[in-house]
Amino acid sequence: MSDRSELDRRRAQLSQAKRDLLAEWLTGRARHRSIPRRRDDGPAPLSFAQERLWFLEQLLPGTRAYWLPTALTLSGPLEPEPLRRALAEVVRRHEVLRTRFPAPGGRAAQVVDPPWEPELADTPDESPFDLAAGRVVRAHLTRSGQDEHLLTVTTHHIVGDAWSQRVLVRELAAxxxxxxxxxxxxxxxPPIQYADFAVWQRDQLAGPGMAGQLEHWRAALSGVPTLELPADRPRPATPTQAGATHRHTLSPSLLGGLQDLASATGTTLYMVVLAALATLLRGRTGETDIAVGTPVAGRGSPDVEGLIGFFANTVVLRVDLSGGPTARELLGRVRTTALAAFEHAEVPFARVVEELRLPRELTRTPLFQVQLVVQDAPPEPVALRGGLVFDVATLDTGGAQVDLSFAFSRGVCRIDYSTDLFDPDTVSGMAEELVDLLAAMVRAPDRVLPGSTAPRPSAPTRVEPRARPPYRAPVTELEQSIASVWAHVLGVDRVGLDETFFELGGHSVRLIQAHSALRAATGRAVEVVDLFAHPTVAALAAHLDKGDRSSQRVTKSRQVAAARLAALSRVAGTRGGAGEH
Known part of the structure; x- marks a missing residue:
């Protein structure tokens, strides 16, 4: 085997996050990505990822959708005092774990508190997190047998992601x-803290390079079709986020063949699986233009590799299956698309959605409904002196933040799916079909894949911005007050009766600011959910004029909020978006 082939083989075995970092070092870009410490220790802005989660918490205070539990089985003789000290030291080392998020004037900030020691409780704390008050770390230690304990450390997702969980486990053990x-x-x-990253990120995205980054995503995702995947049930008006998990194990021979194929085609295991998944979706929908979301670690600078914090982001890869390509040809297309996407992966997904000005739907994720993750293997158990073993326990959340999420790790394909839409047999069939496609790629990479030439639907649904309605001037005092507040918050000259807050450039932070300003300007008990349920000046004014605060309206508003939360949670790049490829 040539040196180049061996390097390609070893590169194909790396996770996408590690390949990203390697590419930056090889091209010299990493030398220019050192993140400076911020100038003072006062309040700092939230990162873009934190800002979205903070907003979702305001929408439904106390929701458990963004709790991030890390479970460890501790086998062997355990000394509670060193464990308590270790947890306290982790909290001291990582300022984000002792950060609170007050929001004077409707805009949240990070405020770092002095070090404090989390309690090793013997019963779990089920009370909601209060982001404004802080204390976003909880620890629960239970004895499950002779020299057997279970340690669960739960944080709010606003201060961590899947990579952070690995940092936590590694540091606790050491x-x-x-x-x-x-x-x-x-x-x-640590060389820096999370607040330093948040300041640096905003400086970077406000710089001249941001325009080019956004232009890439405008060109790449303009007119992307909505994937209408056949389901067992109609899509409900109010998604429940209920889900289940199916697992399918790949044979060692198939896994080896996939790695060899990736090496031979200059791609990666992630790209091979994405090509097969896109072909599967093509066969089930007839669509040749397939968009798949994928989480990225968001840790392009070496300074943040060892930090706990919410760095994860989501990118969308658009796969072109037109013309019935062979597996090798499709892999070439996927490689080009993936490299371009990861090159621009620093743009927050929520910022991409805002830039595209897409219609907001309560029932589905913007831009994609299927997600793919090719993960590093889970951490191996850590054996310590004295006979204690730290091992990460797998937790199934029982939820689904997208229609279908495919995750590959250690030769196991895990599919988390929405039970609102799919039955177990349907998902099991998808897993078998995906494995068959992967095997076909390995056997005959120069043949057209089965299903890649399925009939195209006559009228695919494409997501396009809604045309701006003709201007109608506000008439009543209440309409004028609402329009004035929106114009000020959105930075526009005027707002008509039929223009929606979101299509004028409204996003999560502006929504909270508008909510606060509307209460002051109108003297009405405006709720955050009201702006979602009634997004135009005319609709909101009519709603507030009714003054109906009955339990029926409150219940309906909560249902709307829950649906919006289900949709926006997938924009946030949440738990599943924290992993590596």
Whole structure:
């Protein structure tokens, strides 16, 4: 095997996050991505990812949708005091774990509190997180047998992601071992803190390079069709986010063949699986233009590799299956698309959605309904001196934030699916079909894949911005007050009766600001959900004029909010968007 082939083989075995970092080092870009410490220790802005989650928490205060539990089985003799000290040291080291999020004037900020020690409780704390008050870390230790314990550390997603969970486990193990031996901490201080990243991120995205980044996504995703995947039930008006999981194991021979195919075609395992998944979706929908979402780690700078924080983002890859390509040809298209997408992966997904000015739907994710993750293998158990073993326990959340989420790790295909839409047998059939497609790619990469030439539907649904309605001037005092507030918050000259807040450029932070300003300007008890349920000046004014605060209206508003939350949670790049490829 040539040196180049061996390098390609080893590169194909890396996760996408690690390939991103390697590419940056090889091209010299990483040398220019050092993140400076911020100038003062006062309040800092939220990152874009945090800003979206903070908004969702305001929409439905106390929701558990964004709790991030890390479960560890501790096997062997355990000393609680070194464990308590280790957890306290992790909280001291990572400022984001002792950050609160007050929102004076409707715009949240990060305020770092002095170090504090989380309690190792013997019963779980089920009370809602209060982001304004802080204390976003909870620990629960239970004994499950002789020398067997379960440690659950739960944070709010606003301060962590899947990569962060690995950092937490690694640091807890190292610190526990040191403290059990009465030794000092073996860990160096982090070079920066999460608030430094948040300031730097906003500076970067406000710079001249942002226009080119956004132009890429405008060109790449303009006119992307809505994927109408046949389901067992109609899509409900109010999604429940209820879900289930199906697992399918790939044979070692197939997994080896896929890795060899990736090496031979200059691609990666992720790209091979994406090509097969797009072909599967093509066969079931007849569409040749397939959009798939994928989470990225969002840690392009070496300074943040060892940090706990919410860095994850979501990118959308648009796969072109027109013309019935062979597997090799399709892999070439996927490679080009994927490399371009990851090159522009720093643009927050919510910012891309806002830039495209797409219609807002309560029932589905913007831009994509299917997600793909090719993950690193889960951490191996850590055996410490004294016989204690730390091992990560797998938790199934029982929820589905997108219609279908395919995750590959250690030769296992895991499909999390919406039970609103799909039955177990349907998903099991998809898994088998996907494995068959992968096997066909390995056997005959120069043949057209089965299903890639399925009939095209006569009228695919494409997502286009709604035409701006003709201007109608506000008439009543209430309409004029609402229009004035919206114009001020949105930075536009005027707002007509029929223009929606979101299509004029409204997003989560502006919505909270508008909500606060509307209460002051109108003297009415405006709720955040009212702006979702009645997004035009005319509709909101008519709603407020009715003054109906009955339990029926409140219940309906909560249903609308829940549906909106289901849709927006997928924009936030949440738990599933925190992993690596």
């Amino acid at each position: 610190l526990y071992e040191a403290y059990a031996d009465d030794a000092p901490t073996p860990l160096p201080e």
